[in-house]
Amino acid sequence: MSCRKLPVFLLAAVVIFICGWFSTRMASAGEGTFNDIQGHWAERVILEMNAYDIVHGYPGGEFRPNNKVTMLEAVVMILNTLGWGEEAGQADLSGLQFHPSVTWGREYLALAVEKGMLTRAGLPQIDSQRLASRVEVAALVCLALGLTPDASQVTFFDTGDIPEKYRGYVGAVVKQGIIQGMPGNMFMPGEPVTRAQLCAILSRLIDRKLIPPPPPMELVVGRITSMDMIKGTVLLRNLEGEKTVLLPADITILTASGTTGPEFLKTGDRLKCIVDVRNNVRYAVLMEDASIANSVEGLVVSFSRDGSDYKLTLETNDGDYLTCPVEDDARLFRAGSEINTCRPVENDYVQAGLDVNGRVVRIDIYPPERISGTVVEVGGASLTLRRQGEEEEYAVSPRVQVTRNYVRGMNFSELRRGDRVEAVVMKRTIFQVNLLSDVLTGQSGMVSRVHSKAIYLYVGDEEKRYELDEQVEVIRDGRLIDVRDLRRGDYVNFEVDGRGYVITIEVLDEDEGEFEGTVKYLDIYPTPWLTIALPGGLEMEYEVSGKVDVLRDGDRINLSDIIPGSQVAVRVEDGKVTEIEVLDDQNLTVQCLVSGVNPERRRITLEINDRYFTYFLAPGAAILDRNGKPVSLEDLEGYRVEVRLKDGEVDRLTIL
Known part of the structure; x- marks a missing residue:
């Protein structure tokens, strides 16, 4: 209108x-x-x-x-x-x-x-x-x-x-x-x-590019790439390319603080010129780099000429579309280095610096980086990976594409802790994730022997031999080490791919660190001791500090409330457990003694490690003898049993 x-x-x-x-x-x-x-x-x-x-x-x-x-x-x-x-x-x-x-x-x-x-x-x-x-x-x-x-x-x-x-x-x-x-x-x-x-x-x-300069005059803004003072030529570069202008030897060039002459110009200076049809400069200003008042980032949807202006359209990390005008001589950087010969293209991830007028004066292009790691935490719009012994959190694009083994599509929410993934990252934002489902993650053991192409590890009570991948990563204290630097008796987490080759080994510090596993034993008196079984069967035993913090769902509980068989995360400092977080004590399998039953209320009391816990039986719970035949709840008292809990209720009970 x-x-x-x-x-x-x-x-x-x-x-x-x-x-x-x-x-x-x-x-x-x-x-x-x-x-x-x-x-x-x-x-x-x-x-x-x-x-x-x-x-x-x-x-x-x-x-x-x-x-x-x-x-x-x-x-x-x-x-x-x-x-x-x-x-x-x-x-x-x-x-x-x-x-x-x-x-x-x-x-x-x-x-x-x-x-x-x-x-x-x-x-x-x-x-x-x-x-x-x-x-x-x-x-x-x-x-x-x-x-x-x-x-x-x-x-x-x-x-x-x-x-x-x-x-x-x-x-x-x-x-x-x-x-x-x-x-x-x-x-x-x-x-x-x-x-x-x-x-x-x-x-x-x-x-402001609302209209073009009146013909035959032309406005040229660019950075000096070369000069020939004898011929009086200056080569300027901007997003349009390169243009040679003729600069009179006696021209007065305006600056922020006064004036200067052509002899004081240098490569990289930003020059604003008004030129006639023969490219003779009638007016020139040596301009300072525009200050960046704001910045936006996202995927490039388009970068094109619209009338007299370049326009950059981005899809931001919030899924919104944003279009900004671009200065003709906006500076371009790729991976931190200034470039002169390319422009952002569709699906480049960029950060655009805007001046006070909302015009783009700088574009940083972040090339895609392919990384691999183990999932530590899946957030609504974030993903935390463990890479080379360090945990790193990344933002996740709303357009993220997730596949399994590069073939089958899946939802981002299907990723789970411990999954081994490869990801495409641009400026710490993940745009593609591939779940390597043939990688067995979260194994643990103790080093027995190391050869040039194989490693022997005690996993549980058994010594196993694993082939070493040629690119195996071995990490101690967050740093890469040579596989030959592993010592007999080192406790390690390791990952094995579908070929049976070890691809990652992380040496655990027994006396310091955070570990996740299953509570195998918990002795309360006279001195508390905790035995935790890591995935893969490695058992680690620790004295529990008298000032230990015990948490479940963010609430403090007593040490005696921990049920053996629970999944926990523990923090160890100076060889003692200083913090225990119960991750899951509602879904586990434990061997224990039946100390009491209440058939009317379908409730059973179990003695686990000299402590007593009472549970309801789930609807349709299976109660079986050692031959797999159903038995009555009244007949269980005094028997040693294996109990499977599901969502905090007894789902299956078998007499041992």
């Missing part, structure tokens, strides 16, 4: 430009400057607009930046900035009526009617002496660009002074950053616009 035409009665009469506005061309930045703008807040934009051939000075080298602008001057300036000056010369004036004072510039007014900036009926009322106010310039710009009115952006302290018909126009240009407020959050709607202010407004149209 475009802005409506400016109401007739709000348009003032306009007058021909004084001859100095057009007739006296200012020299380029390399030839001189106006003598009345040095140190003026709008010095740069005045020089830019002069380099574009949009504004010129007065005789004697003056620009008169604080002179007020008439409505006709504003119309001509806007049309010339949009590159419509030649069209004005061909505008159809037939049937149009103008105020008698308008003797020059009627073709611009006629073109403004064609473009929807003015109305045909309002032309006779335009007085050439009327100055252009801030709201009138806002309306002309909004109408010329076809912006959609948006009064929601009008939040100035003097909003009430802005005529209601203008508020949408003002909001539209404020939203685009074309016109800014005055000090104190005031808009001052009736204040006349000065030559300097109008230069700043129109310069923003080009700088």
Whole structure:
């Protein structure tokens, strides 16, 4: 939806430009400057607009930046900035009526009617002496660009002074950053616009890529890749590629702190140039790198030209889509090193640095990394893996693809602790996971002998021989060691693949560390001792500290509440257990003595390691003798039995 035409009665009469506005061309930045703008807040934009051939000075080298602008001057300036000056010369004036004072510039007014900036009926009322106010310039710009009115952006302290018909126009240009407020959050709607202010407004149209530079001029922003001061050539690179510009030897180059000459430029400098059709530089600024005010990251959906702007569209880690404009000379980095020859492509994972205007000024591309490890914890949007003895947590993309053995698809939530996986990671975010289901994980044992291609381990009460993978990883204290550095008697966790080859060995420190396993024995008196069986059968025995913390579901419990057969995680410090977390005591199998039964309530009391625990029988629980035949609950008291618990209830009981 475009802005409506400016109401007739709000348009003032306009007058021909004084001859100095057009007739006296200012020299380029390399030839001189106006003598009345040095140190003026709008010095740069005045020089830019002069380099574009949009504004010129007065005789004697003056620009008169604080002179007020008439409505006709504003119309001509806007049309010339949009590159419509030649069209004005061909505008159809037939049937149009103008105020008698308008003797020059009627073709611009006629073109403004064609473009929807003015109305045909309002032309006779335009007085050439009327100055252009801030709201009138806002309306002309909004109408010329076809912006959609948006009064929601009008939040100035003097909003009430802005005529209601203008508020949408003002909001539209404020939203685009074309016109800014005055000090104190005031808009001052009736204040006349000065030559300097109008230069700043129109310069923003080009700088913010709302319009291209007026032909035949071109704006080039890039980094210097090479120079030839003898020939006066400078090679600039940006996302478009490389462009050679001709830099006059006597040109004055503006900087943040003053000016400099071509001889002080160097490779890597960021240069903003306005060049003519022959690539001669008319204006040059040595620019500082833009500060990054914010950053976003995600997968690249697209990176393409949209009109005069590059646009980067990302799918963020939250699954949202975000599109940002990109500066022509945005810096590109891959794996931390700056690159000059490529752009981000679809499915690259990037972090985009944005300036205060929300434009991308830096793009860091993170190449995919393939890693492997053992699952420690599966979160809703995270995955913790153990790699080379260290636990690392990764974010997980909403688009994560999970497979089993690279073939069958599965859900991320199906991954379980102890699974061996390979993952594709970009900037610590996982995008692909493959479950290696033929890897036997979580084995443990004690080293017996080590040969060049095989290792002997005691697993439970049996010594077993395993072939060693050529790339076997052996880890002690979080560092890789040679397999030959293993010692007889070392306690280890190890992983075996489907071929029967050991692929990972982690040496356990008996006196320090965290272990998971099954409680085999727990002696309470006189000194507490705990025997824990690790997966694979390795048993480790520890004295329990008198200050041990015992937890279940985050709540503290007594040491005596731990049921042998429970799955636990223990922390060992200086050879003593200092913390025990019960992971699962509702699903286990234990051998014990039946000390009491209650048939009416289907409840049974078991003596386990000299302590007593009472359980209900699950519906349909199997109660069997040693031959597998059903027996009555009343006949069990005093028998030694094997009990299987499921969800905290006796699911199966067999007499031994």
